Amino acid sequence: MLLPRILALTLALAPALSHAALFTDDSVVKMIDAKQFRKAMKENITQVVAFVAPWCGHCQRLAPEYSKAALGLYPLIPTYAVDCDKPKNKPLCAEQGVQGFPTLKLFPRGRHVAPLEFTHGERSASALYYWATRNVPHGVKKLYNFDDITPWLEENKDSHRAFLLNNGKHIPLLWQTLGNKYKDHFKFSLHRDRRGLSSEKMGFEKSKWGSSKVLFYPAGSVDYVLYEGIQKFDSLSKFFDSVIDGTADLRVVNEEAKNEEFAPDEKELEIQRRQEAQRIALAHGGFSSLIDFEKAVLSGQNPHGPDHAGYPGMMGEMPKDDAKPEDPIHNILKHQKQEEAQSDSSKAGKMAATGDSHQATFEAGSLSGQPQTAALSGTPAAPSEASTVVAQPKSAQETVASQPSAEGDAARAKDEL
Numbered sequence: 001m002l003l004p005r006i007l008a009l010t011l012a013l014a015p016a017l018s019h020a021a022l023f024t025d026d027s028v029v030k031m032i033d034a035k036q037f038r039k040a041m042k043e044n045i046t047q048v049v050a051f052v053a054p055w056c057g058h059c060q061r062l063a064p065e066y067s068k069a070a071l072g073l074y075p076l077i078p079t080y081a082v083d084c085d086k087p088k089n090k091p092l093c094a095e096q097g098v099q100g101f102p103t104l105k106l107f108p109r110g111r112h113v114a115p116l117e118f119t120h121g122e123r124s125a126s127a128l129y130y131w132a133t134r135n136v137p138h139g140v141k142k143l144y145n146f147d148d149i150t151p152w153l154e155e156n157k158d159s160h161r162a163f164l165l166n167n168g169k170h171i172p173l174l175w176q177t178l179g180n181k182y183k184d185h186f187k188f189s190l191h192r193d194r195r196g197l198s199s200e201k202m203g204f205e206k207s208k209w210g211s212s213k214v215l216f217y218p219a220g221s222v223d224y225v226l227y228e229g230i231q232k233f234d235s236l237s238k239f240f241d242s243v244i245d246g247t248a249d250l251r252v253v254n255e256e257a258k259n260e261e262f263a264p265d266e267k268e269l270e271i272q273r274r275q276e277a278q279r280i281a282l283a284h285g286g287f288s289s290l291i292d293f294e295k296a297v298l299s300g301q302n303p304h305g306p307d308h309a310g311y312p313g314m315m316g317e318m319p320k321d322d323a324k325p326e327d328p329i330h331n332i333l334k335h336q337k338q339e340e341a342q343s344d345s346s347k348a349g350k351m352a353a354t355g356d357s358h359q360a361t362f363e364a365g366s367l368s369g370q371p372q373t374a375a376l377s378g379t380p381a382a383p384s385e386a387s388t389v390v391a392q393p394k395s396a397q398e399t400v401a402s403q404p405s406a407e408g409d410a411a412r413a414k415d416e417l
Helices: 002-022 034-040 057-073 087-095 125-134 146-155 173-181 197-201 233-245 250-258 266-285 290-298 328-348 406-412
Strands: 030-032 047-052 079-083 103-111 141-143 160-166 186-192 212-217
Touching: 002 057, 030 034, 034 079, 034 087, 047 057, 057 079, 057 125, 057 266, 079 087, 103 125, 125 266, 141 146, 146 160, 146 186, 146 197, 160 173, 173 186, 173 233, 212 233, 233 250
Parallel strands: 030 079, 047 079, 141 186, 160 186
Antiparallel strands: 047 103, 160 212
16 A cells, blocks of 8 residues: 555656756746746846746756856846746747747847747857847947047937946946846947046046946936946846936935945855856857867956956946955955866866757647747737647757857857956
């Protein structure tokens, strides 16, 4: 009698066990259902969703790579997973045209822009990371010369304008995601103040390497408000939301932002520690060989530099509490970690391919009349009341794995913060 009971208990727990195996407890990938998916899609932000099934071996092999990419993107590009094996999620997977597991889709601006499906072959962490960061429709204007700033301000005088002055070569991912979120309300631009000379011309002190200044110009005005708050996504979003509201005094709002206390919890601090190392790994993995990586470094791109430092979702370094000295043990361990990463890179030779380009496909006889892919229209077609997803695994064939191009990655190696 005992054996049948154990067998029955095992079968009952099997779905939960296989579900838990996809993503570990410390993964920043969030499992969502159909209701949560629709809520997330109301946001004008770039999001990535993996449509998976717990029994799918290809999904199980994707999970660690997807989690690594998600850690590098956190919290600026949310990453989700939908279990298409659950009955309440099957209509959603049907309307999204899911014909195999895993199916990865990027939603550039939630439900407002047609999604893009990942079809680049190898599903490595680096490939997924660069795919996501390259497809943020931010609309940020790069002002290469100091003399370009005034004409841009005059050209867009009738609009609210957000201007970033920093030393990085590329647009920080934080500024891209803000440019995307507030694209309908503000004009965004950036000027590279490489040696701090532009700051001096504008009447500021010469900027330090890794620092940034955010200037906001209200519509119709040539005078700016120098944002004095913490340069992270939620803090800047709160400031911009106050501008959109139109009733707030920007001086008061800016003073409130200035007085905001930076108090990260231990969970976020642990994510920050893991994220720093993961972004270095992602930057290395974005090149097909160490030679390409070294060329990128010689061209002025430094994946170990200040652009990669900072609390998740923040530009520059994490604010320091002057009353609390830095932990020397943490600094030593951090330095050792960087040295080990550099040592491993010097011995690596050609980068090893990771990830999995397989996909478990299934028959969906009840999906007749459903769109093959949701990317063909801006709004996913609603499924019929009778439509359900019936998954029957078939054998999957290998496809040719492909790394992101070295030239493309060399141009974007520092797009992340």
